[in-house]
Each structure stands twice: as structure tokens, then as C-alpha cells.
Amino acid sequence: MTKAIMIVGVGGQGTLLASRLLGNVLLFEGYDVKISEVHGMSQRGGSVVTCVKFGKKVASPIIEKGEADIILAFEQLEAARWLPYLKKGGKIIVNTQCIDPMPVITGAAKYPENVIETIKKLGVDVTPVDALKLALEAGNAKAVNVALIGVMAKQTDIKYKVWTKIIKDTVPEKFKELNLKAFELGYNLK
Amino acid sequence: MKKLMLGNAAVASGLKDAGCKLVSSYPGTPSTEITEYAVKYKKDIHCEWAPNEKVAMETAIGASFAGARAFCAQKHVGLNVAADPLFTLSYTGVNGGLVIAVADDPGMHSSQNEQDSRHYARAAKVLMLEPSNSQECYDYAKLAFVLSEQFDTPVLLRLSTRVSHSTSLVERSNDGNGKLKEYEKNPGKYVMMPAMAKTRHEVIEKRYSAEKVWSENSDINTVEMNDKKIGIIAAGITYEYAKEALGNKASYLKLGCVYPLPAKLITDFAKKVETLYVLEQLDPFVENYCKTLGLDVRGKEEFSLLGEYSQALIKKVILGEEVEYIESGLEIPGRPPVLCAGCPHRGLFTALKQLDVFVSGDIGCYTLSSLPPLEMMDTCVCMGASISALHGRNIVRPDEAKKSVAVIGDSTFMHSGILGLVNIAYNRTNSKVIVLDNSITGMTGHQQNPTTGKRIDGEPTTAVDLTALAHAVGIERVVVVDPYDIPATKAAIAAELEIEAPSLIISRRPCALLKEVKHNPPFSIDTDKCIGCKACMKIGCPAIKMSGEKSVIDFTQCVGCGMCTSFCKFDAIKEGK
Numbered sequence: 021m022t023k024a025i026m027i028v029g030v031g032g033q034g035t036l037l038a039s040r041l042l043g044n045v046l047l048f049e050g051y052d053v054k055i056s057e058v059h060g061m062s063q064r065g066g067s068v069v070t071c072v073k074f075g076k077k078v079a080s081p082i083i084e085k086g087e088a089d090i091i092l093a094f095e096q097l098e099a100a101r102w103l104p105y106l107k108k109g110g111k112i113i114v115n116t117q118c119i120d121p122m123p124v125i126t127g128a129a130k131y132p133e134n135v136i137e138t139i140k141k142l143g144v145d146v147t148p149v150d151a152l153k154l155a156l157e158a159g160n161a162k163a164v165n166v167a168l169i170g171v172m173a174k175q176t177d178i179k180y181k182v183w184t185k186i187i188k189d190t191v192p193e194k195f196k197e198l199n200l201k202a203f204e205l206g207y208n209l210k
Numbered sequence: 211m212k213k214l215m216l217g218n219a220a221v222a223s224g225l226k227d228a229g230c231k232l233v234s235s236y237p238g239t240p241s242t243e244i245t246e247y248a249v250k251y252k253k254d255i256h257c258e259w260a261p262n263e264k265v266a267m268e269t270a271i272g273a274s275f276a277g278a279r280a281f282c283a284q285k286h287v288g289l290n291v292a293a294d295p296l297f298t299l300s301y302t303g304v305n306g307g308l309v310i311a312v313a314d315d316p317g318m319h320s321s322q323n324e325q326d327s328r329h330y331a332r333a334a335k336v337l338m339l340e341p342s343n344s345q346e347c348y349d350y351a352k353l354a355f356v357l358s359e360q361f362d363t364p365v366l367l368r369l370s371t372r373v374s375h376s377t378s379l380v381e382r383s384n385d386g387n388g389k390l391k392e393y394e395k396n397p398g399k400y401v402m403m404p405a406m407a408k409t410r411h412e413v414i415e416k417r418y419s420a421e422k423v424w425s426e427n428s429d430i431n432t433v434e435m436n437d438k439k440i441g442i443i444a445a446g447i448t449y450e451y452a453k454e455a456l457g458n459k460a461s462y463l464k465l466g467c468v469y470p471l472p473a474k475l476i477t478d479f480a481k482k483v484e485t486l487y488v489l490e491q492l493d494p495f496v497e498n499y500c501k502t503l504g505l506d507v508r509g510k511e512e513f514s515l516l517g518e519y520s521q522a523l524i525k526k527v528i529l530g531e532e533v534e535y536i537e538s539g540l541e542i543p544g545r546p547p548v549l550c551a552g553c554p555h556r557g558l559f560t561a562l563k564q565l566d567v568f569v570s571g572d573i574g575c576y577t578l579s580s581l582p583p584l585e586m587m588d589t590c591v592c593m594g595a596s597i598s599a600l601h602g603r604n605i606v607r608p609d610e611a612k613k614s615v616a617v618i619g620d621s622t623f624m625h626s627g628i629l630g631l632v633n634i635a636y637n638r639t640n641s642k643v644i645v646l647d648n649s650i651t652g653m654t655g656h657q658q659n660p661t662t663g664k665r666i667d668g669e670p671t672t673a674v675d676l677t678a679l680a681h682a683v684g685i686e687r688v689v690v691v692d693p694y695d696i697p698a699t700k701a702a703i704a705a706e707l708e709i710e711a712p713s714l715i716i717s718r719r720p721c722a723l724l725k726e727v728k729h730n731p732p733f734s735i736d737t738d739k740c741i742g743c744k745a746c747m748k749i750g751c752p753a754i755k756m757s758g759e760k761s762v763i764d765f766t767q768c769v770g771c772g773m774c775t776s777f778c779k780f781d782a783i784k785e786g787k
């Protein structure tokens with residue numbers, strides 16, 4: 021069976037590094053892996069989505085509505101936007117950060133209230149995380165992505181050591197310590 | 211060993227392992243990373259950003275004629291720019307293998323249109339391969355060089371967003387060598403004028419027949435027989451969607467070569483299945499071909515000419531199956547891309563908004579200024595059109611010339627804006643052209659260009675002097691402004707608009723995302739002074755939002771550009787915390 025993980029957020033939040041880490045971990049675990057990302061225009065403050073799929077043999081690299089086993093959301097509104105992509109019985113891990121999109125900034129639209137509660141009430145398994153706090157504790161707001169990966173890692177069967185090995189192999193030297201720390205904080209979150 | 215590779219990175223590895231010696235491209239999503247990854251092999255491959263796709267392709271042609279394997283990459287609309295050399299290159303053929311990657315963008319993730327580049331293969335009579343995953347990106351890039359030399363033809367490698375920007379496993383094989391072939395003077399082949407071209411046209415038609423025979427027998431066009439009730443003909447990413455949607459419930463003819471199409475293979479496959487579908491995004495290129503073969507195929511009538519296909523769409527149309535999903539029921543505002551915090555374009559367009567002018571626009575990050583709250587672009591067609599179209603407008607509406615400007619990025623100006631400026635000087639309109647010089651090609655993710663003073667690998671080189679260039683073509687008035695200083699920028703543009711002569715206004719300030727740009731500490735709001743008038747929101751900076759009655763500045767986004775300060779009458783925006 022192919023499994024599907026969707027990483028959603030706002031351009032600039034580091035979703036690409038998160039998917040790359042995840043991809044390398046899954047490859048190390050012996051799976052066939054496909055990752056699909058969209059570069060370019062949508063990077064700049066737009067809604068971004070990356071699909072990671074793994075299994076014995078993966079065909080399509082994209083995830084459609086009702087297909088994701090896990091959604092890792094870097095921002096609340098994005099969690100709500102991509103919720104239809106979650107499979108029945110799937111899980112959402114959501115960073116509690118809110119980033120106003122331009123229509124909200126200009127007053128043309130409102131940022132919805134109680135996003136996380138609303139999703140919970142639908143019976144969805146939601147794990148809210150203050151990842152910005154974890155990242156700042158690790159030393160830099162940019163580490164939000166790896167802190168969230170840490171939270172997700174805890175919910176998988178993949179060993180802690182595999183994750184940290186792949187982080188060491190994937191991340192540039194000068195950010196290694198920061199990212200390992202952020203991962204650890206996410207992983208050990210109660 | 212198998213490695214995870216982006217489709218575009220796999221193409222670059224294929225170039226390396228095929229012994230390609232030269233890569234010249236102009237960036238364009240989703241093709242850009244091929245050339246960026248190729249730079250990693252700069253010991254073996256000379257890589258460069260050309261000013262535009264035509265120059266890139268002609269550079270590759272020169273290298274190929276000289277005996278080297280050469281390559282260029284572009285997005286779909288880039289091939290329009292390079293179409294002129296392509297059509298005649300088809301006649302001359304090659305010496306060293308020449309491969310041309312063209313990346314389509316179904317769904318228009320980052321493009322201004324949704325054209326289907328397969329039509330170019332047929333129109334220019336050039337062989338076209340289409341990979342469906344990273345392994346095939348690698349294999350087909352290498353194969354394309356072999357075919358190019360075997361059939362004496364350029365070969366098109368058709369990619370699409372989902373193939374270029376998907377990552378999957380790749381196993382690399384033995385390295386090719388980068389030896390030059392002999393160059394022999396041969397005007398009959400390399401000098402295309404009527405007498406020679408007539409002979410070459412015959413050669414090209416014969417070549418097509420030979421390629422067709424190859425296509426019929428090639429192992430990149432494969433048949434997989436499963437359940438015979440449904441037969442699928444597909445290529446590229448659509449094949450992967452079909453496999454996921456239908457698995458063993460269908461039989462497949464996977465096309466690795468989309469031009470020339472293998473008529474016999476298709477006909478034989480059609481005979482073996484009950485209902486035959488052609489699954490292809492965009493135009494019915496393969497479907498129409500099947501119909502000329504007299505085959506009963508289904509395709510566009512049930513699917514779509516617009517946008518992308520997916521496994522869900524295929525399941526729905528062919529099997530009638532739909533997946534259940536949940537919705538939050540919340541009203542979810544859109545999140546369109548925005549100019550970044552600290553983007554110098556914001557300052558320039560804010561000044562233009564205050565001047566209330568007509569803006570003949572162009573393509574780049576600055577096109578985002580057409581969205582709220584700036585809404586400061588009137589037209590945008592293709593790269594370079596801003597300048598030439600303003601000239602045309604000013605001819606028929608001379609009275610409004612004092613209220614009209616053209617805006618164009620530095621890279622776009624070099625790509626195809628220059629000739630528009632020459633035309634303004636030559637055919638004299640009082641056109642005001644603003645070059646948004648942010649020292650980089652921003653939109654496609656930071657590529658160097660002839661104005662930045664750096665080559666693709668960051669090595670220093672000469673930079674085009676825009677002022678001297680304008681003077682040289684006959685534009686006497688050149689003004690340089692700093693868009694972070696909005697009042698001064700506005701005043702300078704207002705003054706130029708009053709003058710009865712063409713002007714070039716250079717709005718100069720590097721992109722805020724460039725590594726070498728040093729930022730000030732983030733600004734913050736003095737809540738005692740802020741009265742919540744929302745004047746600072748007018749600038750449309752993603753780092754400023756309202757929190758209750760007061761505005762707040764998001765310290766994770768603010769780069770301390772200070773452009774917002776000129777909007778606050780209450781002095782509530784302060785430097786630092």
C-alpha cells in the first residue's frame with residue numbers, strides 16, 4: 021500500500037527542506053519514494069504544498085482529495101484549506117502559527133476563527149503544536165520545519181536515530197546543531 | 211546506487227553522463243533547475259545563462275556544428291522565442307548531438323499560458339521524447355543525444371511541471387565521453403539558403419520515415435497487457451496517473467516517444483482492447499493522430515482541454531469511482547503569492563499608484579503588483595511586450611503619454627526589452643520606460659543575468675551599463691531612483707512624465723532576498739502612538755497586519771526596509787523593538 025504525507029504551508033516557511041528530509045528517511049528505510057513540489061511563483065508568500073508518497077512501488081507523485089494519511093500543516097489556515105485531502109481516519113499535525121494572507125491584510129476577507137477546534141469537531145485526529153516556540157527555543161525561527169518533522173517522527177515507527185542521521189546528512193554544517201535541537205524538541209513534545 | 215533526484219536534476223545528470231559539453235539556457239519555471247544542476251558539473255560542462263532562449267539555442271547550435279554535444283532548456287513559452295532557430299535547425303541537422311528540453315506547465319502553476327509544446331515537434335519535424343519520472347528523465351536525456359546523432363536531428367525532450375518538479379529514484383550508469391567530433395565545412399548542410407534548403411527538405415522527410423520505423427520498434431514505447439476491457443495510451447506524467455488510478459484493471463501503451471508516433475504499434479494495441487482511451491493533458495495531440503488512423507478512441511470529450519489530469523479524475527471518468535473527503539465548512543480566504551517584505555518593487559509601484567498612471571506591464575515578480583492592494587498593472591502579455599506595447603499605445607493616444615509608463619525587470623529588459631527601447635528612440639514617442647533593476651532574475655528563483663555582473667557560477671564578469679546603453683541607442687534622458695525612497699521616486703517619475711522626450715528611469719535596489727543584502731533589524735509599532743488608522747496597510751506588506759485595534763509588525767518577516775514609515779502620520783513605526 022502506498023502511503024501519502026502532505027506538507028502544506030506558506031512559501032518561505034521551509035516546507036521543501038521538510039519534504040527532502042522525510043524523503044531521505046523513507047529511502048533509507050527501503051521504500052520507493054516520490055515527492056512532488058511546485059517551485060517558482062507560489063514561493064512568495066503563497067499557499068504551498070508538497071506531496072511525499074512511499075510504498076513498494078509508487079506511481080503518481082501527487083496526492084488528491086481524500087488520499088493523505090498525514091497532513092503536516094505549517095499554518096492553521098493552510099490546515100483548513102487542505103483538509104479535504106485527508107483520508108478518512110488520517111491525522112493532521114498543525115503548527116498553531118497564523119499568517120494573514122493578503123486578502124485578510126487588505127480587509128477583503130477575514131481569517132476564520134477556531135480553526136483547530138472546528139477540525140477537531142469533525143472527528144479528525146489533530147495534534148496542535150506551537151512550533152515557532154520550539155524553533156525559537158532551539159535558536160532560530162527558521163527551524164519551525166524541523167521541529168514539526170520531529171513531532172511527526174514520534175508518530176511513526178521509524179527509529180529516532182534514523183531521523184537524526186538523515187538530518188546530519190542533509191542539512192548544511194552550520195545549521196546542523198540548530199536543526200538537531202529543533203528536531204529533538206519536537207520529538208519529545210508531550 | 212539509487213538516489214532521490216528531482217526530475218530536472220536527473221536531466222542534468224543525464225547531460226553529464228552523455229558527455230554533453232555545453233549548456234546554454236534562459237530560466238523559466240519549471241525548466242530552470244536543469245541548468246542550475248548542470249553547473250555542478252562545470253568541470254565537464256560549460257554552463258551559462260543566455261540573455262534569452264533564442265540566443266541560448268543558437269549557442270547550442272554553434273557548439274553542435276563544431277562537433278560537441280550541446281543542450282538548452284526552456285519553459286514552453288521560451289520555445290516560442292527560440293522557434294526561429296529551431297525550425298531551420300531541423301533542416302541543417304546537427305554534428306554533435308543537440309538536445310532541447312522544453313517544459314510545459316499544465317495547470318499554469320507559474321505561466322502566462324497553457325500551450326502544448328508537442329505541436330512544435332510536428333511543426334518543425336523534430337523527434338520528441340517524453341519521460342514520466344526521474345529515472346526516465348535521466349535515461350531519455352542520454353538517449354536523446356544518441357538519437358540526435360543517429361538521425362542527424364535536434365531532439366526535443368518534453369517535460370512538464372509534475373515531472374520536472376517531482377523527486378524519485380534514479381540509478382546512473384556508465385559515463386559517456388565528451389570528445390569533439392570532426393568539423394567539416396559543408397555549406398549544403400550548414401548554410402540554409404533556398405538552393406541548399408530545398409535539398410535538405412527532402413532529407414528531412416526521409417529522416418521522418420526512418421524515425422518512424424525506429425519509434426515502432428523502440429523499447430521506450432511499451433505495451434503492458436492486463437485486463438483487456440480498458441486500453442490506455444499515455445505518455446509522461448499522465449501515464450503515472452493512469453497506473454495509479456487503474457492498476458491492473460487496464461492495459462497500457464506507454465509512449466516514450468511522442469513524435470513521430472508509432473502507427474502500427476498503436477493500431478495493434480487498439481485491436482487487443484475493448485475500449486481505448488488516450489489520456490493526455492492539454493491538446494488532443496495523440497488522440498487526433500489515432501483518429502487519422504481510423505481508430506475508435508475516447509479522450510477529450512470525456513476529459514478536458516484545460517488544466518491538469520490526476521489519478522482522481524481518471525478514476526472518476528473511467529471507473530465512475532469517487533473518493534470521499536471532509537471539508538472544514540470554514541470560509542477560507544485565498545493566499546495568492548505576494549511581493550515579499552522589503553521588496554523594492556513595492557516602493558516603485560506605490561509611487562506609481564500615487565501618480566495614478568497607466569502601466570504597460572511585463573513578466574516578473576513585479577507582475578504581482580497587479581493584485582490588491584496595489585493593483586497597478588494594466589496589461590501584461592509576454593516578456594518584453596511592456597515597452598513595445600507602450601510605444602504603440604502612445605502613438606494612438608498621444609495625449610495620454612504623460613500619464614503612461616512601461617515597467618520591466620532587469621532580466622526581462624535584457625531578454626527582449628532592449629529592442630523595444632531602440633524602437634522608441636528610432637520611431638520617437640515620448641514613452642517613459644522604467645527598468646526595475648533589482649540586480650537579479652527574481653521570479654524564477656535568483657538567476658544572474660547580463661546586468662548583474664556575475665555569471666551563472668557567481669564568477670564576476672562585465673555588467674551591462676543601462677545608462678550608457680540607453681544613450682547609445684538614442685535615449686538622452688536617463689534617471690536613476692531608489693524605490694525605498696517613495697517620495698523621491700514619485701517626484702522623479704512625475705518630472706520625467708512632463709518632458710517631451712523618451713526617458714529611461716532606472717529604479718535601482720537589490721532584491722531583499724539576495725544573500726549579500728544586509729537587513730536592518732525589524733521595525734515595530736509604538737502602540738501608544740498607533741491610532742489604528744490602517745494607513746500602513748495600504749502598502750500591502752505581508753509583515754504588517756492588524757491585531758485588534760492596532761497594527762503589528764511580524765518580526766519574523768520584517769527586514770527593516772522602512773518603506774512603511776512614510777505612510778504613518780503619527781510616527782508610530784519605529785526602528786528596532
Ligand SMILES: Cc1ncc(C[n+]2csc(CCOP(=O)(O)OP(=O)(O)O)c2C)c(N)n1
Pocket residue numbers: 236237238239285287288291322573574575576593618619620621622623646648650651652653654
Ligand atoms: C519567454 C519566456 N521565458 C521565460 C519566462 C519565465 N520568466 C518569467 S519572468 C522572468 C524574469 C524575471 O526577472 P526580472 O525581469 O529581472 O524581474 P524580477 O522577477 O527580478 O522582478 C522569467 C525568466 C517567461 N515567462 N517567458
